[in-house]
Amino acid sequence: MKQKSPVVAPFNLQAIERPLVSVDVVIFTVLEGALHVLLVKRPDDPREPCPGMWALPGGFVDVEKDADLESCALRKLQQKTGVKTPYLEQVGSWGGSKRDPRAWSATHVYFALIPAPESLLQGSNDATWFPVEGQRVRVKLAFDHAMLLEAAVQRLRNKVEYTSLPAYLLPQEFTLSDLQRMYEVVLERPIEKSAFRTRVFAAGLVEEVDKVRAGPNRPAQLYRLAHPREIVYFPRTFSPRKSAED
Amino acid sequence: MKQKSPVVAPFNLQAIERPLVSVDVVIFTVLEGALHVLLVKRPDDPREPCPGMWALPGGFVDVEKDADLESCALRKLQQKTGVKTPYLEQVGSWGGSKRDPRAWSATHVYFALIPAPESLLQGSNDATWFPVEGQRVRVKLAFDHAMLLEAAVQRLRNKVEYTSLPAYLLPQEFTLSDLQRMYEVVLERPIEKSAFRTRVFAAGLVEEVDKVRAGPNRPAQLYRLAHPREIVYFPRTFSPRKSAED
DNA sequence: TTAATTAGTGCTACTGTGCAACTAACTTAG
DNA sequence: CTAAGTTAGTTGCACAGTAGCACTAATTAA
Numbered sequence: 097m098k099q100k101s102p103v104v105a106p107f108n109l110q111a112i113e114r115p116l117v118s119v120d121v122v123i124f125t126v127l128e129g130a131l132h133v134l135l136v137k138r139p140d141d142p143r144e145p146c147p148g149m150w151a152l153p154g155g156f157v158d159v160e161k162d163a164d165l166e167s168c169a170l171r172k173l174q175q176k177t178g179v180k181t182p183y184l185e186q187v188g189s190w191g192g193s194k195r196d197p198r199a200w201s202a203t204h205v206y207f208a209l210i211p212a213p214e215s216l217l218q219g220s221n222d223a224t225w226f227p228v229e230g231q232r233v234r235v236k237l238a239f240d241h242a243m244l245l246e247a248a249v250q251r252l253r254n255k256v257e258y259t260s261l262p263a264y265l266l267p268q269e270f271t272l273s274d275l276q277r278m279y280e281v282v283l284e285r286p287i288e289k290s291a292f293r294t295r296v297f298a299a300g301l302v303e304e305v306d307k308v309r310a311g312p313n314r315p316a317q318l319y320r321l322a323h324p325r326e327i328v329y330f331p332r333t334f335s336p337r338k339s340a341e342d
Numbered sequence: 343m344k345q346k347s348p349v350v351a352p353f354n355l356q357a358i359e360r361p362l363v364s365v366d367v368v369i370f371t372v373l374e375g376a377l378h379v380l381l382v383k384r385p386d387d388p389r390e391p392c393p394g395m396w397a398l399p400g401g402f403v404d405v406e407k408d409a410d411l412e413s414c415a416l417r418k419l420q421q422k423t424g425v426k427t428p429y430l431e432q433v434g435s436w437g438g439s440k441r442d443p444r445a446w447s448a449t450h451v452y453f454a455l456i457p458a459p460e461s462l463l464q465g466s467n468d469a470t471w472f473p474v475e476g477q478r479v480r481v482k483l484a485f486d487h488a489m490l491l492e493a494a495v496q497r498l499r500n501k502v503e504y505t506s507l508p509a510y511l512l513p514q515e516f517t518l519s520d521l522q523r524m525y526e527v528v529l530e531r532p533i534e535k536s537a538f539r540t541r542v543f544a545a546g547l548v549e550e551v552d553k554v555r556a557g558p559n560r561p562a563q564l565y566r567l568a569h570p571r572e573i574v575y576f577p578r579t580f581s582p583r584k585s586a587e588d
Numbered sequence: 589t590t591a592a593t594t595a596g597t598g599c600t601a602c603t604g605t606g607c608a609a610c611t612a613a614c615t616t617a618g
Numbered sequence: 619c620t621a622a623g624t625t626a627g628t629t630g631c632a633c634a635g636t637a638g639c640a641c642t643a644a645t646t647a648a
Contacts, residue, residue, distance in 0.1 A: 107444050108389035113405045114360035117437070117448055143354035157437065159359050159446040164438030189435040189450050191363070191403065192410030198353045200405040202363055202448065204435050273595070291636050293596075298635095316595055332578060332635085519626070537605055539627075544604095561614075562626055578604080 115191060116201035119168045120154030120241065122187070122248035123177060123208045125225070126265050126281050132225040133245065134176060138238055145197050146238035152245065153223065154203070169206040176223050183209040183264035183327075187248045195240045207248040209264040256282045260301050260328040263321055269305050271316040272296065279334065287334055301328045361437060362447035365414045366400030366487065368433070368494035369423060369454045371471070372511050372527050378471040379491065380422060384484055391443050392484035398491065399469065400449070415452040422469050429455040429510035429573075433494045441486045453494040455510040502528045506547050506574035509567055515551050517562040518542065525580065533580055547574045 123134040135150040153176045162168035166184065173182060184206055191202030226233040231246045255261055262278035263270070276292050296302060302319035369380040381396040399422045408414035412430065419428060430452055437448030472479040477492045501507055508524035509516070522538050542548060548565035 106389065107391055108387070109444050112402060115363045115403060115405060117361045117363060141354070143352065145353055156358060157361060157446070157448075159361060159439065163440075165435060165448065186434055188432055189411060191450070193405065194409075198355045200403070202403075202411065202450070204437070204448070271595085288637055288639095289595090290597080290638080294636075517626080534606060535626090536607085536628080540604080 113200075116196060116199050117157045118155055118201065118203045119157060119165060119172060119206065120152040120203050120244060121169050121173050121206045121208055122152055122245055123173060123182075123210060124228075124248075124252060124265070125210050125212050126278060127212055127225055127227075129277070129281055131228040131249075131282055133228050133233060134223055135226050135233065135235070135237070136176065137222045137224075149238040150224075150226075150233075150235045151238035152205075152241045165204050166206070169204070169208075173206075173208055177210060177213065179208075179210045179213075183261065185251075187244075187251050190240065190244065203244070205244045205248060207252060209252075209261060211265060211267045253282060257333040258330050260299070260321075260330075263301070268324075269318045269320050271318060272302075273316060275302075275319075283334070292334070295330055295332075295334075299328050299330055359446075362442060362445050363403045364400055364447065364449045365403060365411060365418060365452065366398040366449050366490060367415050367419050367452045367454055368398055368491055369419060369428075369456060370474075370494075370498060370511070371456050371458050372524060373458055373471055373473075375523070375527055377474040377495075377528055379474050379479060380469055381472050381479065381481070381483070382422065383468045383470075395484040396470075396472075396479075396481045397484035398451075398487045411450050412452070415450070415454075419452075419454055423456060423459065425454075425456045425459075429507065431497075433490075433497050436486065436490065449490070451490045451494060453498060455498075455507060457511060457513045499528060503579040504576045506545070506567070506576075509547070514570075515564045515566050517564060518548075519562060521548075521565075529580065538580075541576055541578075541580075545574050545576055 125132055125134075134153060136153045138144060138146050138149050138151050140148045153172055155172065157165070157168050162171065166186070169184060170182075173184070174180060185208075187205040187207050189202060189204045191200070193200045195201055195203075226235065228245075228249055231249045232242060233245065236242070237245065252261070256279060262282055263275060265278045265282075266274055272293055275296070276287055276289065279287050279292070300322055303322040305318040305320055371378055371380075380399060382399050384390060384392050384395050384397050386394045399418055401418065403411070403414050408417065412432070415430060416428075419430070420426060431454075433451040433453050435448060435450045437446070439446045441447055441449075472481065474491075474495055477495050478488060479491065482488070483491065498507070502525060508528055509521060511524045511528075512520055518539060521542070522533055522535065525533050525538070546568055549568040551564040551566055
């Protein structure tokens, strides 16, 4: 049982019914040239809702452990992946009486970008990478997680059009071709090489690393982010000219 | 299997401590050529936190009345303004142990755009329009509402650069000059008339209304939104060329 | 040696913008 | 009634940025 603080706040707090509050994290990475998302299997216990189904990693906020929503998301992400410094961004919140059979609940959805992990699974092995096909995954998801995932994918695709986000899908050092490939994988369309390079340099996104990669073909120049902490906004999108007319 | 009572869900729900859940609405309009936001005065009761301070309209989610977060926001907006069909968008959520002295709390911030109201106040007269100066208002706000307001203003300004949002600050019928003025007020900078018109038409944002406005000068063509339900995304921002070099 | 692959560069045409001048239709002052 | 002022809306031109595509160079594989 929880020990009540001896000093009760002098506030008059009406005892209204409180919703459940949770955080779900949509963790993206690129594996084998395709966008993947990490899902966990819910316990088979029939006293739990959606037993045995695949779901986004997440769960209830812990008012003891979690100082705020973002650190709650970070905690859950670290539990599943071991990654400590992902790109993490809030997608939105969904709350209502219908989404969890147990009670009125509100969930806070974050999406994260991490480089392709060497060991696919970490710790609890109920977690698996699923390819994102269109806006979805092949399996049926628990609760309204299919909708949450869709929103996260949409946000990601949209934001990739005009930001440096895909850099966080790569290790610290990468070639411009690597980076371009990340854009193409997420956006599911080719990008013009020349315009891509011009814009990346014009934005001051990267700085050179002076060693040279060994590889199957010509050694390519390695780069790293010039300002790893800030994401860069491009003045325009990567849209080809045609799509402006459609 | 033993049949449970239909009232009690058959789920095993751990009795963890639940946060407070609230919704706050940042309601924008344009009055006298300046962006304004609606604030309400908190009760003077010293048993309430932040007594007598100005705050964003909002409050706790009511699990009986509110089907979901958005309808909760809409309910609070209608209470204060009487407006039934504003533009309403979620800005984000902020939750943590420190933001409300009473308990761990999570709030869900929406921003709304409404046309300039004829009667400034509706119903409860503790609500007042304040001009937005920079990212803030002149008064000190309750809780972390100054930060929430800042986030909403930033979202608004950012999104106005490449969407049709300012149309929702006008009545259903408006002239192109009216619309351009809304962009200029929100963005706090002049826009090129010629480019503005070209882009608005190219995007198919508006359709003509065949009556003509009576006014102090030449009657201007009236327009209305071609698709009032959908916001339009422009292929580029309204940024002048200089800012691309800065 | 030759073909294939990939990194990186150069060139051109085109689109949309900034800028500014211009016309047209109305109001207001005298 | 006239002249000046105001605003809606158009037109023309110079210029910046990039899409599209061809090209060079360096390496590997056969």
